[in-house]
Amino acid sequence: MENFVLTISFLLIGVLLRRLPVLPRDAAQTLNLFVINVSLPALVLLKVPLLVFSRDLLVTVLMPWGMVAVGALAVLALARALAWSREITGALLLMVPLGNTSFFGIPMVRAFFGEEGIPYALMYDQFGSFLALCTYGSLILALYGHQAEKPNWRTVSRKIVTFPPFLALLLALALRPAVYPGPVTALLESLAATLVPVVMIAVGMQLSLRLGRETLAPLGLGLMIKLGLAPLLALMTIKALGLDGPAAKVAVFEAGMPPMISAGALAVIAGFSPRLISALIGLGILFSFMTLPLLFLLLG
Numbered sequence: 001m002e003n004f005v006l007t008i009s010f011l012l013i014g015v016l017l018r019r020l021p022v023l024p025r026d027a028a029q030t031l032n033l034f035v036i037n038v039s040l041p042a043l044v045l046l047k048v049p050l051l052v053f054s055r056d057l058l059v060t061v062l063m064p065w066g067m068v069a070v071g072a073l074a075v076l077a078l079a080r081a082l083a084w085s086r087e088i089t090g091a092l093l094l095m096v097p098l099g100n101t102s103f104f105g106i107p108m109v110r111a112f113f114g115e116e117g118i119p120y121a122l123m124y125d126q127f128g129s130f131l132a133l134c135t136y137g138s139l140i141l142a143l144y145g146h147q148a149e150k151p152n153w154r155t156v157s158r159k160i161v162t163f164p165p166f167l168a169l170l171l172a173l174a175l176r177p178a179v180y181p182g183p184v185t186a187l188l189e190s191l192a193a194t195l196v197p198v199v200m201i202a203v204g205m206q207l208s209l210r211l212g213r214e215t216l217a218p219l220g221l222g223l224m225i226k227l228g229l230a231p232l233l234a235l236m237t238i239k240a241l242g243l244d245g246p247a248a249k250v251a252v253f254e255a256g257m258p259p260m261i262s263a264g265a266l267a268v269i270a271g272f273s274p275r276l277i278s279a280l281i282g283l284g285i286l287f288s289f290m291t292l293p294l295l296f297l298l299l300g
Contacts, residue, residue, distance in 0.1 A: 004111040008289065010197050014204020023205075031202035032103070035195060040102065041168035042191035044126070047119045048172035056247040059238065060120050063251040064101070064128025066237070067230050068136055071097030074225045088218050090144030091272035095264060095280045096222050098133055099257035101125040102165075103203060104285065107196045108257070109250055112296050120250035126169045129254075133263060134159050145270030206261065207282050215276040222259075222280055227291045231256030235298060249299045256295045258284030 017023055024030075051057065075096050079089040099105065102125045109121040138155075160166060180188070234255035238248040264277045 004293075007107050007111045007196065007200055010107075010200035011204040011207075011285075014201035015207055016204075017201065018205045018207070028202045028205035031198050031205075035103070035199045035202070037164050038191055039195035039198060040106075040165040042188045043106070043118065043195055044122055044165055044168040045172045045175075046185070046188040046192050047115075048122055048169060049176045049178075051119045051123070051176075054245075054247070056243055056245040057120070057123065059241075059243060059248045060123040060251045060254075061127045063234060063237075063255055064099075064124055064132060067099065067234065067255050068097040068132050070230055070233055071225060072136075074229065075222070078221055082217065084218060086144055087271070087273050088215075088276060090140060090270065091267050091276050091280075092218055092222050093140045093144065094137060094267045094272070095259040095277060096226050098137065098260040098263040099129060099226070099254065100260045100281075100285075101129040101254045101257050103199045103261055104288070105254050105257045107200055108288075108292055109253060110196060112253065112292070113246065113250060117246060117250045117253075120247045121254060122169070124251055124254045126166055129260065130163065130166060131160065133260065133266075137263060137266060141266060141270050145272070203261070203285065207285065215273065215279055218276055219279050219283070223284055223287060226259055226280075226284065227256060227287055231291075231295050235295070252299060253292070253295060256288070256292055258288045 014028075017027075072093055075089065075092045078084070079092070084092075101121065105125060106118060106121050109117045231252060234252040238244070238252055259280045261281055264281050267277050268274050
């Protein structure tokens, strides 16, 4: 409970800072870049070597791809039934299948599962959500977007191999048998400790609710799939497979995260509905403070 209260407090600090003229307008983006290039790689290097590989660990890698399939199929079915525009369909195809499993997910996993849940969250995010954003996300941008430069496999591959947290993940897996010297561990712990406060303050500074009448139905249905249907299907899946370890529980919990902020940024650049995207991110985060505790209770 203490970690949960701290996480919300950091979010509220970010909301307050956004309303006070004390920081530059692009401060949230600067904080995000710090997290991507410093905090998250340090956390990866610190926590991933602690992983114990087992059959259960596979669920953290496979679950996010299952959530991408579920989200995409549900959106396509609704788009056809309700005759949504390409702009709205493209926005939902990016925002519903891809969860905020890093910037928001890792702090929430830490709040509910403690430090021992973080390595599984990192596996879910880096081998699942991040790779899905680079591959599936690029496909949606190419099919539905109208940006000047269409993504191709060369640019996608470059994104993957130059992304600092992913490089840190590969290095951490290679260093699993090794033990860090004391000063290196202390440095990594100090840098990793900045992730939760910095990222939640940045999220609070970017929190925006811009509603339009034309976005209400896609917004409501999109959040129902992302925060309700997807995690319930994930929970039913692990129950059917008889999985009950921490890896499976964290994977289900990550499946219930709100829409991804990074996917939202790409969607806006591609010319998709900005109001719908802002509302999906903002309301998704707010509603997840109610849905995630319920999901945690269901996990037992």
